[in-house]
Each structure stands twice: as C-alpha cells, then as structure tokens.
Amino acid sequence: MIQDIAPHHFDNAYHSYAPREEDFAIYCQPHQVLLKRQEDRIIFPTFQDLKKRNDDILENATYLFQIDEFRFFLVKHVNPEPLSGFQMENTEIFRLAEPQYLAFAGITAYQLYLWYESRKFCGCCGSPLRHDEKERMMYCDHCHAMEFPKISPAVIIGLTHKNRLLLSKYAGRTYKKYALLAGYTEIGETVEETVSREVMEEVGLPVKNIRYYKSQPWPFSSTVLMGFFCDLDGDDETVTLDANELALAQWFERDEIPVTPSRDSLTNEMIMAFKNGLV
Numbered sequence: 001m002i003q004d005i006a007p008h009h010f011d012n013a014y015h016s017y018a019p020r021e022e023d024f025a026i027y028c029q030p031h032q033v034l035l036k037r038q039e040d041r042i043i044f045p046t047f048q049d050l051k052k053r054n055d056d057i058l059e060n061a062t063y064l065f066q067i068d069e070f071r072f073f074l075v076k077h078v079n080p081e082p083l084s085g086f087q088m089e090n091t092e093i094f095r096l097a098e099p100q101y102l103a104f105a106g107i108t109a110y111q112l113y114l115w116y117e118s119r120k121f122c123g124c125c126g127s128p129l130r131h132d133e134k135e136r137m138m139y140c141d142h143c144h145a146m147e148f149p150k151i152s153p154a155v156i157i158g159l160t161h162k163n164r165l166l167l168s169k170y171a172g173r174t175y176k177k178y179a180l181l182a183g184y185t186e187i188g189e190t191v192e193e194t195v196s197r198e199v200m201e202e203v204g205l206p207v208k209n210i211r212y213y214k215s216q217p218w219p220f221s222s223t224v225l226m227g228f229f230c231d232l233d234g235d236d237e238t239v240t241l242d243a244n245e246l247a248l249a250q251w252f253e254r255d256e257i258p259v260t261p262s263r264d265s266l267t268n269e270m271i272m273a274f275k276n277g278l279v
C-alpha cells in the first residue's frame with residue numbers, strides 16, 4: 001500500500017525546525033504539487049532550487065515531517081517562473097509514482113496543505129489563527145480555540161458469501177475501477193456499525209461475522225480507512241442498489257475476480273487477498 005515505504009522511516013512528530021537549503025520545499029495548489037518528473041520517477045524542489053527566484057522562501061515555510069534524514073516543508077507563494085524542469089502536476093500522480101516514499105510524502109504533504117488552507121480563521125469567533133510552536137496545531141489568540149489536523153474515519157468492506165466477493169463501481173466519479181463497498185463513520189456509531197449500515201444502505205444486504213483486516217491513511221480524502229471483511233447473513237444474494245452511490249454491485253467467484261495488483265490502495269490489497277485465497 002502507498003504508506004508501506006520500509007526500509008524508509010516516516011517520522012511525523014512536529015518540530016519547530018527552520019528549513020535548511022537541502023530540505024524539500026513542497027508547493028501546492030488545489031489538486032497540484034510542484035515537482036520534477038523523469039519518466040515514472042519524481043523529485044521535489046529543495047530550498048536551494050527555489051531560493052534564487054523566491055527571496056522569502058525560507059521565512060514562510062511550515063515544517064511537515066521527516067522521512068529518513070530528509071525533511072519536508074510546506075512553502076507559499078512560489079514564483080511560477082520556469083524552474084529547471086519543475087512543474088505543477090496533478091496529485092493523482094502519487095498513486096503510482098516512484099520512488100514510493102516520495103509519492104507518499106507528496107500526497108501526505110498535500111493533505112496537510114489542504115488542512116492548513118482551511119484553517120486560516122477560527123471556526124468559533126472568526127479571528128485569524130496562528131501556528132502553534134510546540135505541536136501541529138492552529139491556535140486562536142482571541143478565544144483560545146485549538147484546531148488539530150482533521151482525519152475522517154471510514155470503512156472499506158469486503159462482503160463475502162461462501163466463495164464469492166461483492167465488487168462495486170461508484171456512480172458519478174472519475175474512478176472507474178472495481179471497488180469494495182465503503183463509507184464514512186457517522187457520529188455516535190462504532191466502525192462495526194458503520195460496516196453493517198453501509199452494506200444495508202448501498203446494496204440492501206444483512207451481514208454477520210464482521211472482522212477487522214488492516215487500516216490505511218488515505219491522504220487523497222483526508223481519511224483513515226479501516227478494512228473489514230464480513231459474511232452475508234443468509235443465502236439471498238439479491239442486491240438492491242443505491243443508485244446515488246453505486247453504478248453497479250456484482251458477486252464474483254474468487255478465481256474470476258477481474259482485478260490485478262496495484263500498489264496504492266487498501267481496497268486493492270483486500271480484493272487481491274480474497275482472490276488469492278489468503279482470507
């Protein structure tokens with residue numbers, strides 16, 4: 001999965017580091033990140049790369065995280081003049097770009113960018129927020145409200161019946177591959193209750209034997225995904241589709257699942273685990 005970057009080590013502890021010239025400077029705009037692309041490989045600019053055209057780049061940087069000895073900072077207002085091959089690229093590139101640890105760094109930095117962009121003002125009193133110095137938090141000096149990074153819990157559901165797995169396709173989205181059922185956890189429910197509710201809402205089927213598989217940070221939607229397998233309760237496989245959410249939902253025999261391995265998502269790993277008889 002995209003976060004599996006061993007032997008590289010992701011360290012997300014917050015520090016009030018000042019950037020050094022060799023550190024990576026991540027510049028984002030909606031759906032885009034500045035990087036250089038060499039076939040399938042990507043590299044981000046360092047402060048050394050950017051400082052010639054951007055006088056204040058070192059002063060307006062926000063420390064994000066570290067991978068091995070490499071530190072990553074968010075920067076603002078980069079001069080868009082051509083920068084020796086660096087250009088804005090769509091964040092979808094991070095699903096499959098190499099090296100994987102830089103792809104994971106890029107999409108995780110983009111998630112933090114989205115959070116910082118949406119936390120400029122206090123949600124309680126409307127005053128400007130400022131960066132806290134000790135932790136990754138935005139603070140309101142007027143009413144003392146504290147804002148921490150937003151992560152939404154969601155579930156991915158592998159619904160099985162004997163030797164069959166239910167695959168779906170989303171309605172009205174650009175993502176057209178087969179997926180598993182999925183949904184956000186609502187206030188007041190456990191994640192196991194989310195599994196039962198989402199399956200009933202999306203395909204009208206009861207479930208039993210809900211069992212946890214694995215989790216995954218999914219920065220593309222600021223979620224943490226929790227994967228569960230569960231069994232159909234009963235023998236009636238008839239699907240009642242929620243057409244607002246899904247374009248189709250279809251049962252597949254284990255060895256006829258039309259999905260191939262992809263390194264990015266928990267969904268793909270779960271489908272392949274079932275296809276290969278591992279669960």
Ligand SMILES: [Zn+2]
Nearest residue numbers: 122125140143
């Ligand atoms: Zn406030």
